[in-house]
Amino acid sequence: xxxxxxxxxxxxxxxxxxxxxxxxxxxxxxxxxxxxxxxxxxxxxxxxxxxxxxxxxxxxxxxxxxxxxxxxxxxxxxxxxxxxxxxxxxxxxxxxxxxxxxxxxxxxxxxxxxxxxxxxxxxxxxxxxxxxxxxxxxxxxxxxxxxxxxxxxxxxxxxxxxxxxxxxxxxxxxxxxxxxxxxxxxxxxxxxxxxxxxxxxxxxxxxxxxxxxxxxxxxxxxxxxxxxxxxxxxxxxxxxxxxxxxxxxxxxxxxxxxxxxxxxxxxxxxxxxxxxxxxxxxxxxxxxxxxxxxxxxxxxxxxx
Numbered sequence: 001x002x003x004x005x006x007x008x009x010x011x012x013x014x015x016x017x018x019x020x021x022x023x024x025x026x027x028x029x030x031x032x033x034x035x036x037x038x039x040x041x042x043x044x045x046x047x048x049x050x051x052x053x054x055x056x057x058x059x060x061x062x063x064x065x066x067x068x069x070x071x072x073x074x075x076x077x078x079x080x081x082x083x084x085x086x087x088x089x090x091x092x093x094x095x096x097x098x099x100x101x102x103x104x105x106x107x108x109x110x111x112x113x114x115x116x117x118x119x120x121x122x123x124x125x126x127x128x129x130x131x132x133x134x135x136x137x138x139x140x141x142x143x144x145x146x147x148x149x150x151x152x153x154x155x156x157x158x159x160x161x162x163x164x165x166x167x168x169x170x171x172x173x174x175x176x177x178x179x180x181x182x183x184x185x186x187x188x189x190x191x192x193x194x195x196x197x198x199x200x201x202x203x204x205x206x207x208x209x210x211x212x213x214x215x216x217x218x219x220x221x222x223x224x225x226x227x228x229x230x231x232x233x234x235x236x237x238x239x240x241x242x243x244x245x246x247x248x249x250x251x252x253x254x255x256x257x258x259x260x261x262x263x264x265x266x267x268x269x270x271x272x273x274x275x276x277x278x279x280x281x282x283x284x285x286x287x288x289x290x291x292x293x294x295x296x297x298x299x300x301x302x303x304x
Contacts, residue, residue: 008090015035015168016035016036017036018035018037018115019037020037020115020116020117021037021038021041021095021115021116021117021118022034022035022037022038022113022114022115022116022240023035023038023054023113023114023116023290024111024112024113025111025112026111026112027074027109027110027111029055030051030052030053030054031048031049031050031051031052031053032050032053032055032067032111034046034049034050038116041088041093041095041118042086042088043088043089052153054114055070055082055084055097060101060259069081069082070082070099073099073101073102073109073112073213074109076107077099078101078103078107078109079098079099079100079101080099081095081096081098081099082096082097082099082117082131083095083097083119083123084097092116092120094120094123095117095118095119096114096116096117096119097114097115097116098114098115098116099112099113099114100112100113100114105287106112117193134194136211144243145225145241145242145243146159146160146161146162146163146166146241146242146243146244147160147163147239147240148163148176148178148239148240148241148242149237149238149239150178150237150238150240151236151237151238152180152199152235152236152237152238153177154177154178154195155176155177155178155284156176157237158247162286163242165204166214166220166244167181167212167214167215168214168215168216169215179192181201181212181213181214182212182213183211183212183213183219185211187209187210187211188210188211190208191208191209191224194206194208194226195238198226198227198228198235198238199228199235199238201228201236202228202233202234202235204226204227205226206226207224207225208223208224209221209222209223209224209249210222210224220244220246221244221245221246221248221249222242222243222245222246223242223243223245224240224241224242225241225242226238226239226240226304227239227240247294276280
């Protein structure tokens with residue numbers, strides 16, 4: 001189709017009055033055409049821009065990303081999208097470019113046309129949101145409880161850094177099943193039954209305890225509190241929190257053992273008959289009470 005001069009001028013005027021940035025550059029990266037919006041953004045004239053390098057790498061941080069995307073312009077699909085941070089009279093701006101190659105015989109690239117849009121405000125807002133998320137995560141992680149989530153088939157989809165540290169979970173390892181860290185302690189079967197009930201019913205189960213094994217083989221006890229996430233009547237995920245109760249369990253076991261020994265000492269009827277504990281007085285207090293126990297003389301002699 002033959003393009004008349006009138007049609008060419010129409011499209012040129014249309015491009016000139018676009019709010020988006022429009023450029024054309026050679027395969028070597030030299031600008032062949034720029035519209036008014038691009039000139040206004042950079043604060044430079046067309047005469048100054050024509051022939052200059054279109055996308056000079058201003059930061060090593062983005063050089064690899066830009067290079068990787070620009071390679072796509074010289075092979076199918078001969079198009080790419082890339083973001084460029086450039087210095088302008090209004091400060092550093094982020095321009096999102098959509099580029100398409102104009103090809104000739106044998107798919108040789110003749111030139112490249114790109115349209116750009118200033119997305120600085122969007123990127124700044126996303127950065128601010130990420131900063132708030134990081135601050136919130138820092139607050140959450142500073143608490144006693146640690147947070148995680150797993151799929152209905154027990155595959156971990158999130159584990160907080162403290163959980164990874166506690167279990168020795170490799171930072172960049174593949175997703176693992178939550179059950180991989182459980183021991184063969186029968187109490188774990190009871191906990192899994194509650195998880196399965198929460199998945200099938202979509203209702204929250206009471207907290208429970210699990211015995212887990214760390215990557216180095218150490219055993220720990222955790223208290224788990226899980227909530228099913230239900231969508232369209234189906235549980236799609238389990239989110240939970242847990243706290244390390246290993247020391248608490250050890251204390252509880254020690255108290256239980258001490259209580260058993262004290263009861264046995266007070267009322268045990270065996271071949272080594274023990275006297276009853278003396279009644280504590282308010283005046284003597286707890287120290288006096290135990291002093292009376294330790295100083296109390298045995299009435300009957302023990303058999304040899």
